[in-house]
Amino acid sequence: MRVKLWGTRGSIPSPGPDTVRYGGNTSCVQVTLSDGTRLVLDAGSGIRNLRLDFADDEPRRLHLLLTHLHLDHIQGLLFFSPLFDASMEITIWGPAAPNGSLQDRIARYLSAPLTPVEVRELPCQLDFRDCPGSEWDIGPARVRAEAVTHRGPTLGFRITEGDTSFCYLPDHEPALAGALEHLDSEWLSGYALARDADLLLHDCQYTDAEYPDHFGWGHSSLSDALTFARRSQARRTLLGHHDPRHGDDELDALLVHARELWEASGGAPATVELATELSEISLSARASAP
Amino acid sequence: MAGGQHPVEIILARSLMSNLTTPAFLVDRGGTLVFFNEAAGELLGMRFEEAGPLPAEEWGTMFIPRDEAGAPIPVAELPLTIALGSGQPAHGRLWLHTAAGEDRHIEAHALPIVGAGGMGGALAVFWDVVEPD
Numbered sequence: 001m002r003v004k005l006w007g008t009r010g011s012i013p014s015p016g017p018d019t020v021r022y023g024g025n026t027s028c029v030q031v032t033l034s035d036g037t038r039l040v041l042d043a044g045s046g047i048r049n050l051r052l053d054f055a056d057d058e059p060r061r062l063h064l065l066l067t068h069l070h071l072d073h074i075q076g077l078l079f080f081s082p083l084f085d086a087s088m089e090i091t092i093w094g095p096a097a098p099n100g101s102l103q104d105r106i107a108r109y110l111s112a113p114l115t116p117v118e119v120r121e122l123p124c125q126l127d128f129r130d131c132p133g134s135e136w137d138i139g140p141a142r143v144r145a146e147a148v149t150h151r152g153p154t155l156g157f158r159i160t161e162g163d164t165s166f167c168y169l170p171d172h173e174p175a176l177a178g179a180l181e182h183l184d185s186e187w188l189s190g191y192a193l194a195r196d197a198d199l200l201l202h203d204c205q206y207t208d209a210e211y212p213d214h215f216g217w218g219h220s221s222l223s224d225a226l227t228f229a230r231r232s233q234a235r236r237t238l239l240g241h242h243d244p245r246h247g248d249d250e251l252d253a254l255l256v257h258a259r260e261l262w263e264a265s266g267g268a269p270a271t272v273e274l275a276t277e278l279s280e281i282s283l284s285a286r287a288s289a290p
Numbered sequence: 291m292a293g294g295q296h297p298v299e300i301i302l303a304r305s306l307m308s309n310l311t312t313p314a315f316l317v318d319r320g321g322t323l324v325f326f327n328e329a330a331g332e333l334l335g336m337r338f339e340e341a342g343p344l345p346a347e348e349w350g351t352m353f354i355p356r357d358e359a360g361a362p363i364p365v366a367e368l369p370l371t372i373a374l375g376s377g378q379p380a381h382g383r384l385w386l387h388t389a390a391g392e393d394r395h396i397e398a399h400a401l402p403i404v405g406a407g408g409m410g411g412a413l414a415v416f417w418d419v420v421e422p423d
Binding site: 097133146147148149178185186189191192 | 295302304308
């Protein structure tokens with residue numbers, strides 16, 4: 001399984017000289033499975049740069065999984081070239097909601113007066129599906145989606161291929177339910193998705209100093225993100241959904257602090273990183289025990 | 291409970307209830323009592339940490355619920371059980387015998403908690419009946 005980060009910023013695209021290294025594009029992650037099956041997680045502005053590069057004999061098929069429909073997770077849709085390719089088969093998965101089908105809710109954004117093109121005009125073969133409440137298979141991977149604590153219907157995903165798993169929780173405020181240190185795991189939002197994941201990408205929008213002014217906005221502080229990672233025993237953690245006000249220098253400082261905290265809690269500092277646009281991570285099958 | 295974890299609407303319901311000073315009960319979709327708040331603990335004479343999760347047959351009888359005439363109320367006819375089973379709000383007046391040995395006349399209002407995955411559980415808020423002067 002290969003994971004490539006096309007957008008790591010939260011809230012709004014933040015291009016400029018201060019966001020060159022960690023990136024200014026909003027949420028988008030590409031997951032490529034061992035047989036070449038492509039999954040794209042979220043359609044923030046980062047999706048505009050994503051190139052699928054299908055070989056001539058490959059099926060031109062893609063699964064786009066949306067955690068939720070906040071603008072920073074769908075604003076790149078209209079600039080994703082495969083949607084304008086009639087040979088592409090694209091399934092968009094997303095959270096169910098009581099106020100309309102997934103297609104209707106996305107069409108609120110992809111319609112006048114906000115956009116010049118409507119969903120029904122997209123030439124690709126497009127299919128919208130609510131994520132099921134149980135696990136389902138895409139190619140050789142098993143996908144699990146669960147609602148997590150954020151504002152509005154929001155999912156986290158766990159993608160497992162063989163014994164390798166990637167958990168994606170870009171917008172998540174588990175501390176809404178109480179102090180994470182003390183919550184039993186059954187009350188810890190996202191725990192079942194993240195438990196023992198080989199790679200966890202988790203919301204870390206705020207510093208600890210910023211968080212009190214943003215409690216309830218649906219995002220996590222550094223300490224809460226690290227506590228969640230430790231509780232879930234993820235092997236490697238990427239902290240992401242960077243606040244648009246955090247430039248590269250602030251994020252460098254955040255990483256230093258994150259690794260200090262992680263080490264103080266018994267973790268290996270190098271297993272915590274900041275999500276960096278255009279970085280790519282290969283997740284290999286775990287070595288079997290001798 | 292999917293994969294050993296409560297659905298998010300139950301997690302958030304508990305968070306809300308933890309911050310209420312109104313007594314409140316929370317059951318999961320199977321009817322197991324998974325939480326009651328401190329205010330409920332004061333009324334019942336027992337903290338949730340002492341009671342722990344309880345199946346419906348236990349929580350529905352341990353406080354000996356009785357109707358206005360003093361007759362026992364079957365578990366299936368308690369507001370919380372009705373809300374869970376019918377998916378509709380339910381309201382009732384009843385007497386409870388608390389762990390502290392007191393008889394309390396209470397009014398309970400129960401609501402189903404329905405999320406994207408269907409019925410997640412139900413919650414009930416309750417308070418002492420205030421008799422008119």
